[in-house]
Amino acid sequence: MAYGSFVLMRDLTFEVARGSVFVIMGGSGCGKSTLLRHLIGLNAPAAGAIFYGEENFTSAPPDARERMLRRFGVLYQAGALFSSLTLAQNVMLPLGEYTDLAPREMRDVAALKLALVGLRGFEDYYPSQISGGMQKRAGLARAIALDPEVLFFDEPSAGLDPISSRRLDDLILELRESLGATIVVVTHELPSIFTIADDSIFLDADSRTMIASGSPKELLARSTDSRVREFLTRGAEGSQHG
Amino acid sequence: MEQASLTASRVDPDTVCVRVAGAWRLRRGLPAADTVARALDERVRRLVFDARDLAGWDSSLVTVLAQVLDGCRGRLEVERTGLPAGVQRLLELVEAVPEKQGARGAVPRPVFLVRVGTAAIVATEQAREFLAFLGEATRSLARFLGRRARYRRVDLVLEVQEAGARALPIATLISFLVGLIMAFVGAVSLQQFGAGIYVANMVAVAMAREMGAMMTAIIMAGRTGSAYAAQLGTMNVSQEIDALTTMGIPPIDFLVLPRMLALSLMMPLLAIYSDFIGILGGVVVGTTMLDLSVTQYWEQTKGAITLTDFATGVGKSVVFGVLVAIAGCMEGMRAGRSASAVGDAATRAAVRAIVYIIVADGIFAVVFHVLGI
Numbered sequence: 001m002a003y004g005s006f007v008l009m010r011d012l013t014f015e016v017a018r019g020s021v022f023v024i025m026g027g028s029g030c031g032k033s034t035l036l037r038h039l040i041g042l043n044a045p046a047a048g049a050i051f052y053g054e055e056n057f058t059s060a061p062p063d064a065r066e067r068m069l070r071r072f073g074v075l076y077q078a079g080a081l082f083s084s085l086t087l088a089q090n091v092m093l094p095l096g097e098y099t100d101l102a103p104r105e106m107r108d109v110a111a112l113k114l115a116l117v118g119l120r121g122f123e124d125y126y127p128s129q130i131s132g133g134m135q136k137r138a139g140l141a142r143a144i145a146l147d148p149e150v151l152f153f154d155e156p157s158a159g160l161d162p163i164s165s166r167r168l169d170d171l172i173l174e175l176r177e178s179l180g181a182t183i184v185v186v187t188h189e190l191p192s193i194f195t196i197a198d199d200s201i202f203l204d205a206d207s208r209t210m211i212a213s214g215s216p217k218e219l220l221a222r223s224t225d226s227r228v229r230e231f232l233t234r235g236a237e238g239s240q241h242g
Numbered sequence: 243m244e245q246a247s248l249t250a251s252r253v254d255p256d257t258v259c260v261r262v263a264g265a266w267r268l269r270r271g272l273p274a275a276d277t278v279a280r281a282l283d284e285r286v287r288r289l290v291f292d293a294r295d296l297a298g299w300d301s302s303l304v305t306v307l308a309q310v311l312d313g314c315r316g317r318l319e320v321e322r323t324g325l326p327a328g329v330q331r332l333l334e335l336v337e338a339v340p341e342k343q344g345a346r347g348a349v350p351r352p353v354f355l356v357r358v359g360t361a362a363i364v365a366t367e368q369a370r371e372f373l374a375f376l377g378e379a380t381r382s383l384a385r386f387l388g389r390r391a392r393y394r395r396v397d398l399v400l401e402v403q404e405a406g407a408r409a410l411p412i413a414t415l416i417s418f419l420v421g422l423i424m425a426f427v428g429a430v431s432l433q434q435f436g437a438g439i440y441v442a443n444m445v446a447v448a449m450a451r452e453m454g455a456m457m458t459a460i461i462m463a464g465r466t467g468s469a470y471a472a473q474l475g476t477m478n479v480s481q482e483i484d485a486l487t488t489m490g491i492p493p494i495d496f497l498v499l500p501r502m503l504a505l506s507l508m509m510p511l512l513a514i515y516s517d518f519i520g521i522l523g524g525v526v527v528g529t530t531m532l533d534l535s536v537t538q539y540w541e542q543t544k545g546a547i548t549l550t551d552f553a554t555g556v557g558k559s560v561v562f563g564v565l566v567a568i569a570g571c572m573e574g575m576r577a578g579r580s581a582s583a584v585g586d587a588a589t590r591a592a593v594r595a596i597v598y599i600i601v602a603d604g605i606f607a608v609v610f611h612v613l614g615i
Contacts (some may be wrong), residue, residue: 037484041488062509066490091496097392
């Protein structure tokens with residue numbers, strides 16, 4: 001991954017198993033969110049390719065790429081709701097684009113999705129009228145509008161209190177069970193990482209590459225890399241570096 | 243309260259004692275740290291502190307002492323026990339993390355030639371971006387005509403209202419004044435030749451061919467162009483534009499197309515309106531300064547302009563509208579991700595739009611002249 005001639009990260013090779021929860025973790029500023037942007041097609045890799053199943057996402061022509069994008073759902077860090085639309089209209093947007101549902105039916109589906117994330121009754125509110133945590137949940141409702149196969153979460157617990165964060169973790173696990181979705185989460189919240197992750201990679205800002213992969217619990221038990229241990233034990237182990 | 247003071251004195255051949263006394267308060271200013279530096283010569287090996295007469299301290303003391311310590315780092319043995327415990331702890335904290343190599347990025351101001359070169363590269367890059375954006379916008383328009391564009395009709399209606407009806411008050415004011423001023427300036431000169439009546443011709447032709455379209459466009463550049471940049475810039479900051487992209491909805495269809503259409507529909511109407519209001523300004527000068535009657539002025543005006551004159555103004559205004567929309571939307575979508583970036587984008591959008599308008603007007607002037615229109 002590169003910005004112009006500045007290489008942000010190199011030699012990232014990993015696989016995400018279908019139906020698992022995959023966590024991308026690392027310190028602040030190491031490129032986790034940038035990696036996510038590459039996975040959803042907002043940035044193009046400087047070298048290498050991204051495959052979804054057998055299909056090459058990186059070199060796909062626009063309409064094939066669009067078909068693949070339809071199978072994704074993305075929850076952005078602050079929800080990224082469209083501020084001029086109500087919550088229901090936000091959720092109905094992807095529905096209107098990719099389904100042939102009638103407006104009444106779309107409204108019903110939107111109401112269902114909002115109820116799933118605990119926002120029943122808020123369909124006609126505007127994003128500016130609800131709290132940050134609620135905006136995130138509304139963003140999630142929009143992300144799951146089309147029952148996506150792959151869900152991406154960018155720092156889902158950012159700005160949430162511990163209880164809301166826990167509820168979101170439960171929701172993520174529930175989505176994996178009920179939708180059978182593959183879930184990719186960018187986060188550095190340790191409690192969430194240990195709760196939800198089946199597999200993970202650890203990005204390091206200083207060496208600009210991935211330095212560990214595997215289930216976080218296993219990494220904690222077996223890894224000998226001091227940077228990984230320091231991260232996973234919240235500084236209890238490992239040296240301080242400048 | 244006693245004044246803060248910092249003094250250095252030799253107590254031994256190789257020891258300097260730094261005495262801090264008085265009440266050290268930030269709002270009173272910082273005593274200079276170089277009094278200590280001046281007392282240090284090669285023979286000095288140790289530094290000690292005396293804070294017995296210190297009446298109170300805050301970060302001002304820590305700041306000055308940190309500078310003092312910085313100046314003798316590595317050269318002298320420093321004993322800090324004479325300082326209050328809190329000061330010692332803070333100084334330790336300051337020194338805890340060594341300065342990261344290369345972090346202090348003091349870039350020297352580049353040579354003039356380098357700046358010219360960089361500006362040239364940036365300008366060509368901007369021109370390229372503009373053409374790319376123009377191309378994308380054209381494709382979006384093609385999709386619109388083929389009824390395949392993805393936008394919300396209600397957005398188009400709202401933008402039309404915003405760019406059209408809501409702009410009438412300011413368009414009225416500016417056009418009236420422009421017509422008035424032009425007529426006044428012209429009248430002053432023409433009156434000397436007894437040709438005052440030709441003020442009507444002057445105002446009419448100037449408004450219809452140039453000023454109506456251009457004044458309206460400049461107003462819209464400042465008003466609507468920067469508004470578009472701010473709207474889209476804010477959406478960029480909150481990742482709404484990214485969200486549209488990942489949902490497979492091209493932001494250029496959803497956001498730019500309604501704005502571009504709204505301006506290209508409303509600008510010609512505003513331009514014609516502006517023409518007439520400008521002529522009205524001329525009427526005021528004609529009736530007051532030149533003692534013409536309204537009928538006389540009107541007849542003179544009618545004889546002076548043709549439909550072609552109006553058509554050129556209207557045609558130009560459509561192009562100006564598109565340029566304003568593109569400048570505004572482009573700057574908005576390119577805006578960086580901080581609050582100041584949105585403000586900068588809005589400013590740049592207005593400036594760019596005005597530049598585009600003037601350049602386009604120049605091109606039109608040449609083209610019309612060649613075509614004999």
